[in-house]
Amino acid sequence: MSDTVLAVDDLTVHNHLDDTPAVSGVSFELSAGEVLGIVGESGSGKTITCRALLGVLPDLFEVTGGAIRLLGRDVTSLTEREWTQLRGSRISAVFQDPASYLNPSIPVGKQLEEVLRVKNRLRRKDARAKAMELLAAVHIRDPEYVYQQFPHELSGGMLQRVLITTAIAPEPAILIADEATTALDVTVQAEIIDLLADLAERLGLALIVVSHDLAVVAQLCQQIIVLRGGLVVEQGATDQVLFSPRHEYTRLLLEEHHRFGLERFLTSTEPRP
Template sequence: MTAVLSVQGLHVAIGEGSGSANVLRGVSLELEPGEVRGLVGESGAGKSMLGRAVLGLLPANAIIAAGKISFEGRDLVAMPEPERRSLLGRRIALIPQDPMTSLNPVKRVGGQIAILLRHHLALSKRDALARAVDLLAEVAIREPRRVLELYPHELSGGMRQRVLIAMAFACDPSLVIADEPTTALDVTVQRQVLQLVERLRQRHGAAVLFVTHDLGVVAKICRTMTVLHAGRVLEEGETADVLTRPRHPYTRALLAATPRADRPAEALRPVPPALIDSLWAEAHRLDRLTATAPS
């Protein structure tokens, strides 16, 4: 079975010459059809940068220095830009972190969904708006016809996130990259959003790369997980195995630093600074080896 997404030895650097910095260091991972993989690590680990590399939305000063990204067997890095852009929103979709800044504040919700459908599915304006109503109903938004006429600021944060989820699954994608979509939501809405993403994933058969720093979210929704630090994969495997039998000291430290509802009196244990220092030292050593390796 061909993997939906295959990342092999991916190196991404920002800047030029002596001022450049590596943000991804030889990252490799695969997603099978229908798989939900959690991509976890603290801020700055390279989680969102990996998602941007897959989407072809790296910052202007970032380059893919080495490695390969394949989508359904096709090389995204070597793919002509028009062909790659045609996949975005249709075959590869994004659920962004901040719905308020991701939706256009001066356009009504219905128009924003409709333009996506008209562009990718060649629907008429009337058919696109009718389909938009169905999509909003699919993500459990009440009175979807009324909501189509509203502007983003007239919706709650949870409703805005539901709109973005509806747009992500609108064209029946094979791959959805969810970039911390529950970070700005309260616990109750967060649970509803996770249940919604899982229900839509099952209905559409999509693979999901779920970017998050929350191990609780990973435990709820992800079958497999990858642990990143300083742009390197430190551990990966079945979620249940990684969370119950972590092999890498960093993974064990992350678990120890996570508050437990069943142990409210237990003191929090931050990740030891000595461990972080050793991980960064190893990352910089690998950078030097890569820089001096023959091309």
């Protein structure tokens, strides 16, 4: 049996607002433990691609072509009810602004516990124990303390850790991280990147990492898709895309990043063109 977790074939998302394709021709396969990066400038369709995969497109956006197979099941025409069962259990996501996904008036541990009660069907006592276990597993040093903190009492990096914990609690096959490290300072960003890499490896979690930052993608991903204006301009293994880009646009993206020290993250021994 193949270990393909997600297979996307020629995905097209139409934008009925201005009657244009928002995304077209996106195809990839992702296996357990594998990490795919999606890069491209603002407005290139990265988030719309993710939202199509999560079954949560904005109003007036619609999947009009192609196929999305999640764990062997075609999810392109699921009902809202069917999506509700899959989303947050088989496929999960974290975004840029963790605070906005948490209730400000409930301690973060309680919110994680609630997810475990609903999604994992655990009893309160078991849910609390599991919450502590999971917080420790994402390298939170003092889970008991963090558990009882309100969102405003925690740093952005800690909140993102809590949100990642909440996202992986139901043991999804795929996690989508859309600009999940963008708002964090560099040191914390590196810690979250390490955590995501660890989860992919240790849990066999398939990851989709969306980022403006090629350094983030270089560190985490085995394959990369470069989007521009909703179209795939380049796609391939990370080394190939970053060391011998075929498309001028990718070269421009890379040039910008080299100025900010992308070399630090490129570990390949291949000569650069």
